[in-house]
Amino acid sequence: MTLHQGNERIQSRQSTGDTVFDIIVIGGGVVGCAMARRFTLEGAHVALIEKAPDILDGASKANSAILHTGFDATPGSLELHCIREGYREYLDIYRALGLVHEKSGAHVVAWTDEEMDRLGQIRAQAHENGISDVAVIDRATLRKHEPNLSRHALGAVEVPGEGIIDPWSAPYVYLRQALANGAEVFLHREVTGGDFDGNAWRLHTTTGPVSGRLVVNCAGLFGDRVDHAVLGHSDFQITPRKGQFVVFDKAASKLVSSIILPVPSARTKGIVLFRTVFGNLAVGPTAEDQDSRTDASTKEEVLRTLIKDGIAKIPALEGMPVTATYAGLRPASEKKDYRIQVMAEKNWITVGGIRSTGLSGALGIARYVYGLYEKTGMTHTPLPDPALPKAAVLAEGAPRDWHAENHGEIVCHCELATRREIEAALSGPLAARSLAGLKRQTRVTMGRCQGFFCSARLAELTEGHFAVPMSEAIDDA
Amino acid sequence: MMRNHPPLNSGAALDVAVIGGGPSGLAAATALKESGTARVVVLEREAQAGGIPRHCGHPPFGMREFRRVLRGPTYAARLVERALRAGVEIHTGTSVVQVRPGGSLLVAVAKGVMEISARRIILATGVREMPRSARLISGVRAQGVLNTGALQSMVYLKNRRPFHRPVIVGSELVAFSAIMTSRHAGIRPVAMIEANARVTARWPSALYPRLSGVSLLTGTRLLEIHGERSVTGVTVAGPDGARRCIDCDGVVLSGRFTPESTLARCGHLEVDPATGGPIVDQWGRCSDPVYFAAGNLLRPVETAGWSWSEGRKCGQWVADDLAGRLPPLVSALDVKTHDPRLKYVMPQKIMLPPAGTGMVDLQLRVTRPVRGELVAVNGKGILWRQNIHALPERRVLVPIADMDCAGGAGTIQFEIREEIT
Ligand SMILES: Cc1cc2nc3c(=O)[nH]c(=O)nc-3n(C[C@H](O)[C@H](O)[C@H](O)COP(=O)(O)OP(=O)(O)OC[C@H]3O[C@@H](n4cnc5c(N)ncnc54)[C@H](O)[C@@H]3O)c2cc1C
Numbered sequence: 001m002t003l004h005q006g007n008e009r010i011q012s013r014q015s016t017g018d019t020v021f022d023i024i025v026i027g028g029g030v031v032g033c034a035m036a037r038r039f040t041l042e043g044a045h046v047a048l049i050e051k052a053p054d055i056l057d058g059a060s061k062a063n064s065a066i067l068h069t070g071f072d073a074t075p076g077s078l079e080l081h082c083i084r085e086g087y088r089e090y091l092d093i094y095r096a097l098g099l100v101h102e103k104s105g106a107h108v109v110a111w112t113d114e115e116m117d118r119l120g121q122i123r124a125q126a127h128e129n130g131i132s133d134v135a136v137i138d139r140a141t142l143r144k145h146e147p148n149l150s151r152h153a154l155g156a157v158e159v160p161g162e163g164i165i166d167p168w169s170a171p172y173v174y175l176r177q178a179l180a181n182g183a184e185v186f187l188h189r190e191v192t193g194g195d196f197d198g199n200a201w202r203l204h205t206t207t208g209p210v211s212g213r214l215v216v217n218c219a220g221l222f223g224d225r226v227d228h229a230v231l232g233h234s235d236f237q238i239t240p241r242k243g244q245f246v247v248f249d250k251a252a253s254k255l256v257s258s259i260i261l262p263v264p265s266a267r268t269k270g271i272v273l274f275r276t277v278f279g280n281l282a283v284g285p286t287a288e289d290q291d292s293r294t295d296a297s298t299k300e301e302v303l304r305t306l307i308k309d310g311i312a313k314i315p316a317l318e319g320m321p322v323t324a325t326y327a328g329l330r331p332a333s334e335k336k337d338y339r340i341q342v343m344a345e346k347n348w349i350t351v352g353g354i355r356s357t358g359l360s361g362a363l364g365i366a367r368y369v370y371g372l373y374e375k376t377g378m379t380h381t382p383l384p385d386p387a388l389p390k391a392a393v394l395a396e397g398a399p400r401d402w403h404a405e406n407h408g409e410i411v412c413h414c415e416l417a418t419r420r421e422i423e424a425a426l427s428g429p430l431a432a433r434s435l436a437g438l439k440r441q442t443r444v445t446m447g448r449c450q451g452f453f454c455s456a457r458l459a460e461l462t463e464g465h466f467a468v469p470m471s472e473a474i475d476d477a
Numbered sequence: 478m479m480r481n482h483p484p485l486n487s488g489a490a491l492d493v494a495v496i497g498g499g500p501s502g503l504a505a506a507t508a509l510k511e512s513g514t515a516r517v518v519v520l521e522r523e524a525q526a527g528g529i530p531r532h533c534g535h536p537p538f539g540m541r542e543f544r545r546v547l548r549g550p551t552y553a554a555r556l557v558e559r560a561l562r563a564g565v566e567i568h569t570g571t572s573v574v575q576v577r578p579g580g581s582l583l584v585a586v587a588k589g590v591m592e593i594s595a596r597r598i599i600l601a602t603g604v605r606e607m608p609r610s611a612r613l614i615s616g617v618r619a620q621g622v623l624n625t626g627a628l629q630s631m632v633y634l635k636n637r638r639p640f641h642r643p644v645i646v647g648s649e650l651v652a653f654s655a656i657m658t659s660r661h662a663g664i665r666p667v668a669m670i671e672a673n674a675r676v677t678a679r680w681p682s683a684l685y686p687r688l689s690g691v692s693l694l695t696g697t698r699l700l701e702i703h704g705e706r707s708v709t710g711v712t713v714a715g716p717d718g719a720r721r722c723i724d725c726d727g728v729v730l731s732g733r734f735t736p737e738s739t740l741a742r743c744g745h746l747e748v749d750p751a752t753g754g755p756i757v758d759q760w761g762r763c764s765d766p767v768y769f770a771a772g773n774l775l776r777p778v779e780t781a782g783w784s785w786s787e788g789r790k791c792g793q794w795v796a797d798d799l800a801g802r803l804p805p806l807v808s809a810l811d812v813k814t815h816d817p818r819l820k821y822v823m824p825q826k827i828m829l830p831p832a833g834t835g836m837v838d839l840q841l842r843v844t845r846p847v848r849g850e851l852v853a854v855n856g857k858g859i860l861w862r863q864n865i866h867a868l869p870e871r872r873v874l875v876p877i878a879d880m881d882c883a884g885g886a887g888t889i890q891f892e893i894r895e896e897i898t
């Protein structure tokens with residue numbers, strides 16, 4: 001394998017059709033973005049292919065945004081290993097990349113005597129997993145930590161290391177760092193098949209082929225389908241598991257300081273109350289198996305149950321306005337653990353079934369996969385001094401663009417997104433091509449009014465940028 | 478149209494800062510100047526002052542204010558012109574981001590942020606409609622689901638249209654504006670649906686959809702919005718519970734107004750969950766007495782004319798307050814309702830007997846048609862009673878002077894008794 005010196009700091013170099021990349025990453029979810037970054041930093045020439053016009057359009061579109069410690073992961077599992085590695089690396093790099101980490105801590109709260117009896121076991125598992133600061137606290141201490149919690153709370157396991165991050169800026173900047181160091185991205189191109197000549201892959205996409213020596217399938221909710229389409233078989237099957245959420249008004253975020261977890265069941269971590277780094281308080285997710293890999297619809301009855309659940313835990317939420325509702329789909333497979341497989345003879349690695357901890361695990365998964373790759377005898381020279389792009393500053397309380405001079409204007413009044421931020425998000429190799437993409441990059445329309453005040457201005461500013469435009473000029477039609 | 482006025486800066490000695498340049502804010506500022514207040518500024522976050530009427534491209538506006546029938550944009554322009562003539566400084570592109578105790582404001586403009594303070598602040602930030610999320614509507618977050626206000630802004634301010642065949646949800650007056658706006662833009666609504674058995678708006682409007690060829694489906698509830706990227710249809714349930722799908726490429730969620738009370742809610746001012754606006758006394762004074770509130774921020778929802786007239790009065794009361802003529806904010810009685818048939822009562826604090834100035838009436842609304850006796854009680858007994866026949870779209874006014882003030886202290890509760898069904 002030729003060593004590729006990929007340290008050019010060019011924004012978007014588009015290779016000619018005959019470039020043979022070292023690595024092709026299929027899928028621009030959080031896992032694919034972290035993968036592209038890791039291989040690029042190690043010195044490989046990487047292409048990332050994403051079928052949607054914007055990245056983060058699958059499972060990574062919507063989650064609880066918690067950076068997990070791994071305290072409740074299965075001891076000895078690959079998932080635990082990757083979460084721990086991912087957590088460690090995130091803490092190493094987040095400042096340099098302009099990301100946020102709010103170490104809010106979490107409480108696994110017991111609401112019944114049976115749940116109280118299980119707290120010791122949860123602590124023991126956390127200790128076994130190497131998270132040694134996890135402790136059981138009594139009712140009085142819990143009340144001191146969380147005075148707004150319902151009086152029915154009996155006690156808790158305190159997990160000081162759990163925290164919240166920005167679920168979109170993180171993967172965006174992972175991929176941006178890859179791009180700034182020589183990787184390339186192909187958006188709005190679906191991988192439909194491929195040929196392997198014993199040395200390299202030629203992947204077919206909806207708009208022409210992309211060639212590379214090794215493929216890392218990070219297709220998330222479509223991981224099994226991509227294996228089928230290209231390899232003809234898959235060792236696992238994805239059954240999407242939907243999680244619905246309700247986001248309360250920012251006024252609610254004063255009511256809790258930590259992440260409020262229930263005592264988990266085998267199937268799910270259960271319904272969580274968590275603050276977001278954007279200053280909201282959210283409740284969710286549900287865990288509902290379904291066949292559709294794209295249907296992230298919400299159901300009124302379910303949302304009402306979530307609100308009720310939130311109020312039962314934090315009575316002061318009664319009457320609190322709802323800002324947003326959403327749902328995400330977990331790429332669940334037959335097993336709880338990650339499904340990472342190397343087919344060395346085929347130059348293919350599948351990273352599948354990253355069900356419910358991918359945001360936390362992504363950086364660790366990428367390191368682990370790079371390790372597997374090295375074991376096949378491949379190596380590159382790590383970039384000595386990689387470019388460090390900075391993430392957009394979107395967290396509540398951070399020095400946002402509206403604080404700075406010459407931002408143009410505030411376009412989204414609820415989330416205080418500026419014209420300069422919007423224009424930046426509409427340009428460059430990861431330019432937003434849909435309102436959903438623009439939301440993830442700038443937060444426009446994600447606040448209280450959900451676009452009442454700014455939709456018209458946005459329709460004007462985004463003209464010519466979106467695959468499906470927000471509006472058309474009246475005179476044109 | 479903007480006159481030259483001194484720039485806004487942190488050191489400015491402001492008498493009154495009005496947040497929001499809609500009908501109520503402009504009226505308040507104008508009244509303040511007319512009563513001799515020195516430096517009065519309006520802080521407006523949009524590029525143009527005028528508020529909601531800027532994008533209501535239809536009549537009737539202005540009867541009360543100009544004694545003629547105007548379209549919204551003309552009306553808004555005239556209010557601005559009148560305020561400027563009176564010497565009000567209007568700063569557009571100026572967002573108030575935070576209100577702080579004692580009258581200091583964090584303000585963002587294109588150049589950056591600054592903190593300004595004024596002796597009095599008037600909040601006049603209006604209302605908006607409830608979005609899809611807060612209505613908990615089932616389905617996907619497809620593109621093409623808008624409130625009427627967003628539709629109007631696209632059509633009248635930007636000459637753009639977001640869809641061709643939307644379903645309009647709701648039948649408050651504003652839903653009829655949605656039809657008018659659609660017609661203006663060559664949009665053909667496929668249906669108007671209303672969950673209640675009757676149209677909410679009063680009767681002349683009720684004829685309008687039929688006249689415009691829009692089918693009106695009452696007793697019909699929106700169950701779900703379909704479409705992956707853009708709206709492709711909705712499922713509704715009719716009066717008999719039967720479900721059906723309606724093909725459409727957009728959804729207009731009209732009405733269900735909520736005060737735009739972010740500043741109060743996230744600041745230090747008390748908010749009334751019933752109105753959704755700040756808690757005020759009969760002078761529009763908030764829990765921090767340096768702050769006042771006027772217009773539709775006080776409660777959902779009244780007309781532009783009503784908001785304008787409230788703004789004018791509020792301006793006068795603030796001028797009175799600056800001159801030391803308002804009674805201090807003590808000994809006011811709380812006014813509340815726990816009756817589910819009553820939506821709100823505003824002001825939420827009153828002084829009895831009324832002092833001669835201030836709001837003359839308490840404003841109430843019912844949540845559904847009600848015929849019965851409306852009573853105001855406190856610990857001492859009944860302070861006021863009257864038979865009413867009220868509809869949700871009509872305000873109920875209770876003259877404060879008619880309340881029996883011998884009752885003395887204690888929270889005043891409004892409730893319906895002897896409902897005739
Ligand atoms: C409700 C919910 C809550 C969660 N909470 C948390 C949490 O708090 N903390 C945490 O760490 N994790 C959480 N997760 C888990 C986390 O979101 C997922 O593990 C993670 O997003 C999986 O990412 P991925 O990159 O594997 O998959 P995806 O995000 O699905 O990425 C796959 C990408 O591949 C693309 N693709 C698919 N097929 C093709 C093709 N043929 N050609 C090209 N591109 C293709 C897709 O469009 C997609 O963008 C949660 C998940 C859900 C649903």
Ligand SMILES: Cc1cc2nc3c(=O)[nH]c(=O)nc-3n(C[C@H](O)[C@H](O)[C@H](O)COP(=O)(O)OP(=O)(O)OC[C@H]3O[C@@H](n4cnc5c(N)ncnc54)[C@H](O)[C@@H]3O)c2cc1C
Nearest residue numbers: 497499500501522528529573602603626772773780781784
């Ligand atoms: C979609 C819609 C349609 C309507 N149609 C009609 C109609 O046809 N006829 C009618 O009589 N009434 C109508 N109304 C009612 C409307 O509320 C009143 O007409 C009138 O606009 C109320 O005046 P206001 O000054 O209280 O508020 P608004 O007119 O809403 O003005 C509030 C102003 O405050 C500004 N603002 C808000 N927050 C800030 C901040 N933080 N910093 C700076 N500025 C801020 C806003 O930009 C806005 O300009 C409609 C309302 C809506 C929402």
